[in-house]
Amino acid sequence: MADTGDGKKEEADYKRLHSFPLIRHTDMPEEMRVEAMELCVTACEKYATNNESAAKMIKETMDKKYGSSWHVVIGEGFGFEITHEVKNLLYMFFGGSLAVCVWRCS
16 A cells, blocks of 8 residues: 555655646737746746636736736646637746736737
8 A cells, every 4th residue: 555655755756847837829919928927937836726816916016017808727638628818828837837818818
């Protein structure tokens, strides 16, 4: 029978290996992409146990910086189909299986 301590160690190692942001798809300009990615990482680290607060932080910051109508989804194991403004979409992974989708629609 496997020791539960080994399972927790393996999970911690997996999360440490995948702690960098991995952009799955984006059409944002370089400067906006870098700022949005850093904002997503900061929010996910600050609110590691509360995805709703992290999404709220990202949305409010993007609204202030780039104008209104930004939307954010954060979670594990979700699918989506969206309509968005061109050059205003970021879909990334952080911390292994945590996905973040940020987009703007008019």
